[in-house]
Amino acid sequence: MMLTPRSLFMGLFALLILNGPALWAEESMTISKKEAAKELGEPLAKLMKEKGEPLEFDPDLLNIVETVWTDPGEIPRFQVVAEDERYLLPLKHTHVDAKITGTVVRVETTQTYENPFDHPIETVYVFPLPENSAVDDMKMVIGERVIEAEIQKKEEARQTYETAKKEGHTAALLEQERPNIFTQSVANIAAKEQIEVKLRYVQDLSYDGGTYEFVFPMVVGPRYIPGDAVSAKQKGTGWSQETTEVGDASRITPPIVGAGERTGHDISIEVTASNELEISDVVVPTHEIALEKRGDGSIALALAEKDSIPNRDFVMRYKVVGKEPKATISTYRKGENGYFTFIVHPPELDIDQLVGPREFIFVVDISGSMSGKPLAMCKDAMQTALDGMRPVDTFNVITFASSEQLLWNEARPANLTNLLDAKSFIDGLTAGGGTEMKNAIDAALDSSGEGRRSRFVFFMTDGFVGNEEAILEKTKNYVEAFDKLERTARVFGFGVGSSPNRYLLDGLAESGRGSTVYASNREDPTRAVNRFFELVDHVVIENVELKWEGVDVSDVFPVELPPLFASKPLVVHGRFSQSGSGKAILKGRADGKGLELPVVVDFLAEDHGDDVQATLWARAKLHDLERDLWGGYDTRVVEAITDLGLTYRIVTAYTSFVAVDRSRVVGNGDPTTIVQPVDAAEDVDISGLEGSKVGTKVVVSKQQIQISEPSSVRYEDAPREKSKEKKSSKTPAKKSRPPKDSAPSPRSADFSVGEGSGVGGVRGETAQPAAQDSPVTAPDAEVQGALDTTEIKSIIRKSIKKIQQCYESELLNNPMLSGKISLEITINSKGVVTGVKVVSNTLEGDGGEAVAACMMKEVKKLKFPKSNGEMKINYPFVFKSEK
Template identity: 40%
Template structure:
């Protein structure tokens, strides 16, 4: 190891005999809010504390609907503008620059709310700033606005089978509950989790946030449930800053405020440029409803009881559940399911709302304890497949979780495929830094409501408002109609959701020819009455440019929602084209910035450090990891992590009936399942593996033939054919599948299905083959673009 420089201020981690300072010093956030739109500038300041050249890699969050449209790096008095490229192209430019000794920055998106910043060739003692800019749309109901800035990515649980290059003992091993192992279900898991600082440790990284609010009207009731803030007023302009005692980046910043205006029911914003006319529409229908009208519901509560929920998050979920049970209407029925490695339920059938059943439920809730992994897919499958005993009731599923998983798309695909028309799926996130991307998308696809509550917030008002809303849906079957000359606008969401009491309808539209016209919003209000509201839209050349960026971001979101079951050729192209047209970051585009001069000798030694992050506030290390070591040194900073496998010793809830037999458990899950068998009603789940069904007799090795391959040598084609032959596929399906993918650094990357060229449409077969291809390990030296045509024959 090389010696470090004279140490700058801050705390350090001890690694062998050497003290290590991490390179991220400070994050400065500046927000300007005008009406419903926020414009953000985030500056990350990196400094090289080593005596050798440094590459810094930092995983961080941004809001899940942020339209990131600018990135640059600043070295002293020089500023280098980043440019948007296709992701693989940007990565190639960055790698070449790094090898040649140029200072370079690369900004990539891993999920809608997880990003990676890479910064190459920072000279010893040098400071480099990375500046990221984005636009976002504020959430609001009536005159209550909410501004969110996330500060840390919580540790994601990674399910699936470990890909062999990361697995101990080969590729067939079940991935242990580590945070950085790629698996067949989460092939990019190693890019989702930064190293975590051990309990009680602090890096020198701190954060400052300044928010300027210009609502055009008086602003009142400014408060933050998450941070201590300072408020400075200048007429109708308000500046909010973090207090100097609250600068640790370990929780979401949440800011609430109210505006005094008679026009808050409707807001329309327009903008025009060479790409067409764009608009944002915010509407809260002024509808009357009967607050005393009671709708009988079937309520099912699905609770995450995994290790990350240990301590205050689970306690908050228990408080929420108490209020949910107390808030049920007399004619409602209910049930409770909780999940971690296994799934348990209160009752095999919905329970009527009697005092005896409520006591049974409260006893069950009080005895919940957190431990094990977040196998959310099993919980979602169980709750979506619960038998409906009364088809006349609207079933409401309420999921309570922090969302700390890496297989978000698998969850969303299951909801999209299996949610019944008479079911609504709502999501409640409890904690300081929950996965808002997952919780928001679950509610959108579930035609429900998403609510985020901190672990230390009062729950009564939140639950009361939730029941008030779901008891009073005010506008359904919303239709959009354009009246005017020229092309009709393209609007998102393409299918507007039903609205609940006080919930706004938010639309983003683009009219390619920018010609004015009238937009009609119609729907069915409570009592069957027809509702209609019209808007006259003009597109002057002036206007907020963020409107166009937010439309582009909304289009990308809609396209990505269509690909939750896997990337398709047409879908990826549409996202990429939109992102390049609107200069937006996406999962298929990236920002890259490269200095002109060669700042360092490319032949000299260098270090690559992955910046560690804080554990989110109120999350217990013991609930996530049983052993953590951390350090930064030449060659990379790593955190060795092992997930807590054993349930805590508190007694589990009693079961109202005997437990049925479970399928044969995997060895490392035996102890957990035996605990569950003592007192829970388990719900049978398949063993983890490619088959993923209960009846293996429906699966057998079909004839899977490689029809054509381009981009691989005959020898590699033969190896690939041998690798694919053992896959067990379901009976009764035949046809061709056409895949395109990149091979580089010993892995299959950018795997997309050509839907138009493929004749086989069965998702189960496609998913099995997709997972297998992503786990294939070609030689490290092979770099190629591959076109693969497979034929499946019964």
């Protein structure tokens, strides 16, 4: 193998990890500036620029080694394989153009689809947008033709789309699944043709503690789907069946690609900010960017090419020069219709005055999606949080996954002994299982007992659940129950990881009258924890009201104003019809005392302003209506949402955009449907998720995938591209297993480990694959020792994809390879695998020994919990080819 400076460096780094810092005393290494820029990426190149060359690899480099990047071109891309021809997936690129003006951002996204086949296709793509955005425009661009979308009722838009598809017309449909999850369908993309779908949305920027924040989400993280599966036909193209608790689960669970592979979908982002507010201190903790500060005070930034994989949220934070005004109002008027946004910052109170004795309940998500870095971040955050409490406070810790666990039966004083016990408990946490969050809500907000302290509940989670509304309604009801007892309870969200579910987390804070802080997987969680304590340590303005004098305003949202925390403004949207001057008076109570803050407002008579104010008002009203549906379906509310969407031309849960090109006919009206997978969210271990059928290589679903014969279609990794992207020295891409719903491949196979194993199924026995879907059976494991059989299965199940690869590598040579391999696994008291041997091997045909040898190698890598003594496990692995 040819050694490059990069490979030398990475090899040296690996030796350091294994052998420790003493290595540096023996030998150092140098590299030129040109080599650093080309081979090691921007972080090292930047360091070289600062220090000069040659750059010596001393221990200081360890602080930035983790930022050495992998060129996206080195990661294998998935392909559709039909008739032995390879085709890339349809979605090629998304470009994001964001323009910030004042406290509002307008964003246009352009999704580029390309049909690589010689016949028409349909593609379905599930993707995220900000939870408070208002999608108010869609266009479809085919060559020189631009087709404007129409807003229609959701059912009518779907019918328009399906009719156009059957008639051979190219059509695009945008539907909302959640306020932060959307589905884009494009039908009849002609052979070898490229199509663009342009979406536009607007939103208010968030502001907290002197910092503005713009977030563009890039990927829908894997959702845990609670409840029992129902037998009704799936509504969508996702990996999950509908359940008794999530009736649209198949519409929010897109197929996922991971384990070192990618979809081939790239993203680029450009952000410009006007000089309306002079911006300073721009920080993007999640991505590498190029930033330009212009002479007129505006700024522009762009995403670095090496960060083009859409696998984590883009987060941009910035401050403005000078002190924020105590209030601002932005207005728009056209004819008799006037709209406004009113922002008022709470008055500065005595920030040193602390609230009385408090009860803290820390709730930590330890479900499967939190495995690895997310849980490690929560542990770090918890250590900081525990150190931030006062001796007069009490606290408790609750963890939840498939079930909840309390550290103690009731909150205890924050003394040294209890704090040390809590820290030890936190250090010992491991992730695994489902995300039964409703049970954790019950435990954290139980109002029984005689306590009179103010309760602060701090949820640490990525929010990857599908039953958001039920959780939010339950939280709201509990907090209202505290009010009736004349007690105070507040719920705070701590969003952790690369792509947290902000709809759930912000909803928790809203329903719990608290606030939300976030820590991306690429930043220190200490910042977020410190912000939490800033919020709870300072006086909160309660019973907030907004009165208007001298001006005629109406339909002001939100109707129920939230409590105001330190350095968090109140933002309302409303309507006016008459011109004139008057006052807006903010009223509330802080520390038992009343306060008033009058602000002069003016509404002009002539037409003026930006029509974005009308859209923002509609979105604010929509949010209040959506909240009314947390408790269940309400015909009156649904009709109001539908009318709002149609009138103001915005996408809602009941209104959709549809665009149809009627200028031509493409194909016979029966296009092949390809479900666009999404990249695995960064630092989310999809292999360990419970309640999610998110196999490493699930790419395409739906039975319509037929090129000629059903058995001729399969899905594989693409070879690395030979264009401008770098070549990789990694091992060749492994062949993938088709999803259960797709047509079987000549080389596909079923694989199982132990009873009820496999990466599959939502909660509940009814979700297990039927016998006709999976002819594989497996007996129970035989365990001699103290560990629980269920725990052993859970650990071994995490190695399924590796063992499956052992099998599939030999299946390529012998498609008839089937049988069972039983391994005897010996584990010492420290949880280390000390021996693996083959007890029996009935794989028929050549390759059985090779599969067994590969399996033994993978099993030796497993790590089990500590026990009282040596254990032996006899574990069966059953393989059956579908040939």
